[in-house]
Amino acid sequence: MKYDFDTPINRRGTSSYKWDTGSDFFGRDDIIPMWVADMDFPCAPCIVKAVQQRAAHPIYGYVVRQQPYYDAVLGWLKRRYHFDVRQEYLVFSPPGVIFAMSTVLRILTRPGDRVLIPTPNYDSLFDMAERSGRVLLESPLIWKNGVYTFDYEDLERKAASGAKVMVLSSPHNPTGRVWKREELEQLAQICLKYHVFMMVDEIHCDFVPKTNPHTTFGLLGEDVLKHSMICYSASKGFNLGGLGMSTIVLADDDIRQHFKEEMSIAQTRLDNVFGEAALMAAYTPEGEEWLDQVIAYVFENKAYLAEYLAEHIPEIKLFPSEGTYLVWLDCSGLPYKGMALEHFMINKAGVALSPGYEFGLEGERFLRMNLACPRSTLTKALQQIEAAVRTI
Numbered sequence: 001m002k003y004d005f006d007t008p009i010n011r012r013g014t015s016s017y018k019w020d021t022g023s024d025f026f027g028r029d030d031i032i033p034m035w036v037a038d039m040d041f042p043c044a045p046c047i048v049k050a051v052q053q054r055a056a057h058p059i060y061g062y063v064v065r066q067q068p069y070y071d072a073v074l075g076w077l078k079r080r081y082h083f084d085v086r087q088e089y090l091v092f093s094p095p096g097v098i099f100a101m102s103t104v105l106r107i108l109t110r111p112g113d114r115v116l117i118p119t120p121n122y123d124s125l126f127d128m129a130e131r132s133g134r135v136l137l138e139s140p141l142i143w144k145n146g147v148y149t150f151d152y153e154d155l156e157r158k159a160a161s162g163a164k165v166m167v168l169s170s171p172h173n174p175t176g177r178v179w180k181r182e183e184l185e186q187l188a189q190i191c192l193k194y195h196v197f198m199m200v201d202e203i204h205c206d207f208v209p210k211t212n213p214h215t216t217f218g219l220l221g222e223d224v225l226k227h228s229m230i231c232y233s234a235s236k237g238f239n240l241g242g243l244g245m246s247t248i249v250l251a252d253d254d255i256r257q258h259f260k261e262e263m264s265i266a267q268t269r270l271d272n273v274f275g276e277a278a279l280m281a282a283y284t285p286e287g288e289e290w291l292d293q294v295i296a297y298v299f300e301n302k303a304y305l306a307e308y309l310a311e312h313i314p315e316i317k318l319f320p321s322e323g324t325y326l327v328w329l330d331c332s333g334l335p336y337k338g339m340a341l342e343h344f345m346i347n348k349a350g351v352a353l354s355p356g357y358e359f360g361l362e363g364e365r366f367l368r369m370n371l372a373c374p375r376s377t378l379t380k381a382l383q384q385i386e387a388a389v390r391t392i
C-alpha cells in the first residue's frame with residue numbers, strides 16, 4: 001500500500017468528538033471509541049496539501065462556489081457513479097446532510113404527516129422526523145438469503161396508508177448493505193405509485209469497493225429523480241466531517257427553489273473556506289486513489305474481525321458489510337441487550353460502540369462498530385471485548 005493506515009495518530013486534545021468525550025459520556029478517559037462515524041486515519045495527502053496551501057493565504061473571509069468547484073462535484077458524480085447530473089439541480093448545505101434533509105422534510109410535510117422509514121436506520125433520520133412532530137411509519141428490513149433486504153409488501157401497505165415521504169440511507173447505515181439496483185428500483189416504484197417523495201441519504205456512498213459498486217438513486221430515471229432528493233458528501237469517504245461539505249441533488253424546480261429560499265433565510269449558503277479546498281482536492285484522481293486504498297484497508301479489517309470473532313468470541317456474529325466502514329454485530333449470544341449490552345461494553349470491555357437500539361427497536365441485541373482505525377486499535381478493542389466476555 002502506498003499510504004500508511006497502520007500507524008496510530010493520537011487525536012486526543014484536538015476537540016475530537018470521538019476521542020475527547022470519554023469522561024463526559026462514559027465516565028472514563030481510557031475508553032476505545034468505535035462509535036462516531038469518522039476515521040482515525042490522516043486525510044489523503046492531496047487534501048492536506050490543498051488545505052495547507054489555502055491556510056497560507058491569511059484571509060479567511062466569506063467564499064462563494066466558483067465553476068471549478070461545480071466541475072469537481074459534477075466530475076466526481078459522473079466518473080465514480082456514472083451520474084451525469086445537470087448543474088442547476090445542485091444545491092448545498094454547509095451545515096451537513098441532515099440539515100438539508102430536515103429542511104426539505106419541513107418544506108414537504110406538516111406536523112402529523114407520515115414518514116416512511118425502513119429500519120434499522122441511522123438515528124438522526126428518525127430524530128429529524130419525530131422531533132418535528134411527524135409520525136414515523138417504520139418498515140423493518142427482513143433477513144433473506146443471507147442479507148438484509150426490504151419488505152416490499154409492508155412498504156407498499158405503509159406507502160398506501162398516506163406516507164408523504166420516505167427516508168433511506170444508501171448504502172445502509174448501520175448494516176453496511178449496498179442496495180442493488182433492482183432493490184432500489186422496486187422501492188422507487190412503490191414510492192412513485194403512491195406519490196411518496198424519496199429522501200435518499202448517500203453520504204456513505206464513496207466508501208464502497210469497486211467490486212460491488214454503489215448505485216446512486218440518480219440513475220433510476222428522470223421520473224424517480226424528479227421525485228427525490230439525493231444527498232452526497234465528502235465527509236465519510238474522505239474523512240472531512242469537521243468541514244461539513246455536502247452536495248444535494250434536487251431536480252424538482254419548485255422544491256429546489258423553496259430549499260434555496262430556506263437556506264437564504266438561515267444565511268447558510270456560503271461555503272467553508274477550507275472545506276472548499278479539501279473537496280476539490282478529494283474529487284481528483286489522486287484523492288480517488290487514496291480512497292480506493294483506504295477502502296481496501298478497512299475491508300481487511302472486516303476480514304480480520306470476522307476471523308477473530310469466529311475464533312475467539314463466537315457469541316458475537318458479524319453481518320456481511322458490503323460498504324461503509326461500519327459493521328453490524330449480532331450479540332444474541334451474549335446475555336445482555338439494549339442499554340445493558342451497551343454498558344457491558346463500556347464498563348467491562350472499555351470499548352464504546354453504537355448501541356443497536358439507537359437505530360430502531362429491532363437493534364436491541366446489536367452493536368455497530370466503526371472499523372476505520374489502525375489494525376492495532378481494532379486488535380486491542382477485540383482483546384478487551386474477549387476478556388470481558390470470558391468473565392460472564
Ligand SMILES: Cc1ncc(COP(=O)(O)O)c(C=O)c1O
Nearest residue numbers: 037096097098099122169173203
Ligand atoms: C447515514 C448518515 N447520514 C448523515 C450523517 C451526518 O451527516 P452530516 O454531518 O452531513 O449531517 C451520518 C453521520 O454519521 C450518517 O451516518
